[in-house]
Amino acid sequence: VPGGKSAGSYPPCHVVLPENFDDLAAGGGGPKVLDVLASGERSRRLMLLRAMLDGAAKEANACGPLPSVETAWNMLIAVQNRAPAEFDKLLMHPQTGMWLAHSLRRLHRVTESPAVPLWVDIGYLYNIVLAVAARAGIEMLVTVPHRGGTVMIPTLGMARFGQGMACGVVQASVNSGHMCLRTAHDVVNVRLPGTADSDGWWTLRRIGSQSGENEVVVWLDDIDPYREIGEPVPPERLSHAQTRQWRHLLNGAYEILTRDNPRLASAVAMGLTSVVPLPPSPDLVRSASSGDSSGSALISMPPDPTALAVTLVHEFQHIKLGGLLHLLKLCRDDSSPRLYAPWRDDPRPLSGLLQGVYAFLGVTEFWRLHRSSCSSARQRAFAEFEFALWREQTWHALQSLHADAGLTKLGRRFAAGMATTMRRWWVEAVDQHIAAAAQLAVQDHRAGWRVRHLQTDSAYIAKLARDFSQGHTARIDDWPTPRMVPDLGVSWTHQRIALARLRLTAPDEFHRLSSRNAAHHGHHPGDVALVSGNYRIAANAYARQLAADPDQPDAWVGLALAVSAENRGGRSLLECPELMPALHRKLRSSHGRGSRADQAIPDPRAIAEWLCGISLSAFACRSTAYNGIGAMSASARKPLVAAMVAGCESPNTCRSLSIVSARNISPSLVLPVAR
């Protein structure tokens, strides 16, 4: 990285070459780009190390019974001088980044860890010194902290002295190919490099996979206290069988990545250095990553190699973007959750949306490529569904992102780079039935989000209630922009998308389901009917449920989907699904206040069908609210979105493309206009 800003004797700053930035924005990032990010990360870690040592020096008793900060500096300098390459390995170890961040947060009083003295975290410095010495064969005598009876030697393993001990210190030495750790009562001897478990010693396992010319080797970290996000955690040692399973999964996943996208596979091998197993979650894979521990992905045991492959891609995207964000500012984020993200149940801040879009750019590309290499028709159908689903959802979110005023100039360039990549994918055909299933899932989530988080002005709902009761045609000419009132307490079942996937991957099992036996198998009869295309049956099932219990957002959304599908061209209901429960609530409350005895409680289905009659044109520039674009004026919004979609600087070269987001019309329909 050539030096950038420099004045006088000040060190230069990092610079990113435009082609490297654009490569990352497009979703890529080969060895050269990853080198740039790694170089930035190294500087960042060094700066944080200096800040932590400075902070500790000012803090009374920051080192407790351990030698002083002065000694720590001297020992770190000594081991770096003797073994610079090994020192760098320790510095760049993902868990070192998390340790630095956590220790600084403790020094800044941003986080409290009352159960563990500060000096145990700060004193981990000496564990790093010991690790460098052990790896490089440097003779060493050093005092290190133990955390409840365990001592992590990063990148090597963990010495264990017993459970339930208070934190304390251990005398450690490296000599003649051996490392010895000793308390007043116990001793752990490790023959270096310590790659085998022994009495009182758990090695930090490495698992790897080679596929063609590509090879990936990662730490399988189940012991390091700084391996997770947030507070340090105790070890959760995997069994040998679990380790074998992880090895098998990584082999399979890496084979898939190498076959489908060799360039990505080699980048993953370079940029991903640690996999942290999370506790298993039935029926799903959980994963996480943090900019603090760049290079590490936390993943629960996936069911198969494909699930691991797509999860690795997802987290690798976060790792790349996190590295870039450490160098350049892409958005000015106020952290307020205000945007619709199609992969989240809750509103997201701009920075979260940016991360999500970039992650799902990678996920979409994964499925796009994988659908061509699947070995069975069912797997191919599943991959095609995922491609169609995430292409649509990522594109939608990308439009919101690009139009948001919180993006910096560079952020806008980054979003445009993602759009350039995605635009190429819209010419690729998807099976018509699979595309329809994906579209249903798209509409389902958008409607579900609106029903839960948006509220329309009560006076307007009262007016709608009068119109409905008097038999007038539904009109929304004066529909006020709904307010966002996040409701995070109501759970989503996501059963319909699960059924759509089941229909593709296990059609026999799906076809054994019917609206009659659905409940017996744990499904809503309406969901089964809807996914089967039996819209009338579905609408009736949802309406029955809502008549009995109207506080069911999933059922309202199901009703909207079914009634819209029944009334072809009745998309308007899906543009404002939040009006249904609000109107029903209003009519119920009116009914309870002295309505005529012969006046029935309003039928949810009748409300849905009435709202279905609203003219779609009324929504042209209204339903964009809370997709991010709604935060801007129409005049500001239009050229931004148009320029992004068309990939051109001048909005004059494309026409009226802001309608893409306004009407949720697939961009594939409008792209030819831009060309």
Place this chain on the structure above:
Amino acid sequence: VSGDLESDLIDLAGCSLADLRVQDDEALASSLDQLLQQVDRPRGNFGGSDPPGRAD
């Protein structure tokens, strides 16, 4: 946006710990302020195989 994209992060390539230890506070201050803001406002990315959900 044209030309190289300049970061505010000081490039410490070739800078030893001994050098870093005696580096002038003022030279690091601007870069460090931004870093510490990032550290004090950590952001985790939580993903999953079964979105939509609580995953980015």
